[in-house]
Amino acid sequence: MSVIQLKDVTKRYDTEAEIIEALKAVDFRADRGEMVVVTGPSGSGKSTMLNMIGLLDSPTEGTIHLDGRNVTNFSEDERTEERRSQLGFVFQDFHLLPMLTAAENVELPSMWDTDVDRRDRAVDLLRRVGLGDRLSHTPDELSGGQQQRVAIARSLINEPDILLADEPTGNLDQETGETVLDEITRLKNEENIAVVAITHDEQLVGYADRVVRLVDGVVQ
Amino acid sequence: MAVASYLRRFPSVLMAWRNLGRNRARTALAMLGIVIGVMAIVSLGMTGVALEQQATANLGNLANEVSVSPGEDIETDGITDDQVETIRDIAPATTVIPQKSNATELTARNGAEANVQVTGVTNPAPLYDIATGDEPTRLQTGALITESTAEQLGLQLGDPVEYGGQIYRIRGFIAAESGFGPSGGGELVLPESALNEQEYYNSVTVITEDGETSTATANAIEAEFNDADEEILTATSFASVQEDISSFTNTLELALLGIGSISLFVASVAILNVMLMSTIERRGEIGVLRAVGVRRGEVLRMILTEAAFLGGVGGLIGSAGSLVVGLALFHVLTGEATLALEWSSSRYLLYGMLFALVASILSGIYPAWTAANESPVDALRG
Numbered sequence: 001m002s003v004i005q006l007k008d009v010t011k012r013y014d015t016e017a018e019i020i021e022a023l024k025a026v027d028f029r030a031d032r033g034e035m036v037v038v039t040g041p042s043g044s045g046k047s048t049m050l051n052m053i054g055l056l057d058s059p060t061e062g063t064i065h066l067d068g069r070n071v072t073n074f075s076e077d078e079r080t081e082e083r084r085s086q087l088g089f090v091f092q093d094f095h096l097l098p099m100l101t102a103a104e105n106v107e108l109p110s111m112w113d114t115d116v117d118r119r120d121r122a123v124d125l126l127r128r129v130g131l132g133d134r135l136s137h138t139p140d141e142l143s144g145g146q147q148q149r150v151a152i153a154r155s156l157i158n159e160p161d162i163l164l165a166d167e168p169t170g171n172l173d174q175e176t177g178e179t180v181l182d183e184i185t186r187l188k189n190e191e192n193i194a195v196v197a198i199t200h201d202e203q204l205v206g207y208a209d210r211v212v213r214l215v216d217g218v219v220q
Numbered sequence: 221m222a223v224a225s226y227l228r229r230f231p232s233v234l235m236a237w238r239n240l241g242r243n244r245a246r247t248a249l250a251m252l253g254i255v256i257g258v259m260a261i262v263s264l265g266m267t268g269v270a271l272e273q274q275a276t277a278n279l280g281n282l283a284n285e286v287s288v289s290p291g292e293d294i295e296t297d298g299i300t301d302d303q304v305e306t307i308r309d310i311a312p313a314t315t316v317i318p319q320k321s322n323a324t325e326l327t328a329r330n331g332a333e334a335n336v337q338v339t340g341v342t343n344p345a346p347l348y349d350i351a352t353g354d355e356p357t358r359l360q361t362g363a364l365i366t367e368s369t370a371e372q373l374g375l376q377l378g379d380p381v382e383y384g385g386q387i388y389r390i391r392g393f394i395a396a397e398s399g400f401g402p403s404g405g406g407e408l409v410l411p412e413s414a415l416n417e418q419e420y421y422n423s424v425t426v427i428t429e430d431g432e433t434s435t436a437t438a439n440a441i442e443a444e445f446n447d448a449d450e451e452i453l454t455a456t457s458f459a460s461v462q463e464d465i466s467s468f469t470n471t472l473e474l475a476l477l478g479i480g481s482i483s484l485f486v487a488s489v490a491i492l493n494v495m496l497m498s499t500i501e502r503r504g505e506i507g508v509l510r511a512v513g514v515r516r517g518e519v520l521r522m523i524l525t526e527a528a529f530l531g532g533v534g535g536l537i538g539s540a541g542s543l544v545v546g547l548a549l550f551h552v553l554t555g556e557a558t559l560a561l562e563w564s565s566s567r568y569l570l571y572g573m574l575f576a577l578v579a580s581i582l583s584g585i586y587p588a589w590t591a592a593n594e595s596p597v598d599a600l601r602g
Contacts, residue, residue: 057597084514108514
């Protein structure tokens, strides 16, 4: 069974000038252990689609199923709980908090769960991405590739079912990008999670189990 | 690192601590505003208390005295024995001290002269503070004299003083400033018999238990002797004077506090500004927090904790500074610095702290609310 599924999802934005249809009746699914890469030119609706899958936004029409549950009409607070427990995010700009150490950044999503101590898992994840000796470094003391690996460790702290990556190699050079993608692939297999990455970088396509092309809000 | 590992149990505090540490100059300036506000409130509040204590101390124990003097419509040339007896009946639990007075000029052997007021009284002890010598409750022989006058005339204990052809030996010196007494000129206190040529008393002092009784006694005396259009005796209670003073200083205190509050209000607007700016700057970060599953309430708590930190630490520093100011103030105004530690004035330290905390948390609410409720998608877009 697919861990995430979009059925017939349409997203419309009402601006004063016009109505923009960013997604048009999109069907999408991803399974555990699978890396799906969504490609398409800018403005094709990739980011909107990622926001749908990541429960950051809700669709105008259609339904979203997470682990078989219909989460389409979840409130913002319910969606926050789902993101907290089921989803991991990796962003193009890494988005680490500059005043926190690498280990604290990894713990961030579960920092407020004071009843579970995630420090061990954070340290373990940082070791697995090769940053076991950088636990107390702040982001400005790390290279871009290292920062993105911290972000990957952060996305996995809550043992998610799905990892969502928005242009994960967009700010990295070719070689660093490859090591990061190797890292994601390895962790995907170790943790048996679904990875959904959006990109217009052909480099990523080589790592994909499946590629979905999006043009003008329509899956080709 | 030790602080951080302890703070890990309080994530909002850890995050607030780290966020405030990012722009130390801004944090310090916002805090300075609070420090100044608290110091203004506390120092002005304490000034009010110090002024009141100083004024009350100057009144001395006059608050429980009723002074009775002949009224406009009295038929005799003073207060009669019968009237004194009536006063004793009206106020049985009090000490009633009738006095006769006159004035004279004393000349010392060395030629020095001094004009003094002469008081003839049997029980001078409750009326005067004796610096040295006897403090008689039944003055039959001898005299008391104001210390400064004695110095002026070179008089020692045991020296003779002449009045009305009689010699009185000095038994005690009256302390210079006791209450509102005629401290400018000196006073010579003699046995009542010394002023025997005067038939009536010039005044009667009634010593009561406290200020409340003294007001009641004064009213009772006036009610007994006077009616609507006839004033036989005038009874004045100093308690009402003290009440006036404390009501005045209370008003003064409120006015001073009001001025102080303005500065704290300005400081909280500064905090509002700082918090608003820093949450707008961190919009993207807060979006990330929300995206990775941090709840709205947790973001709210984090930002409120930052505001509370500014207020709390600013309040603490401000209170510490105010304590120093307060001690100095009390030292100057009342001569006793430690009075600043008494609850009546030290409570302003607590009020200042609380005001600072409440004002800064109130200032934090709007920025925190805005940041927590922004859609993560919008915030991430930057």
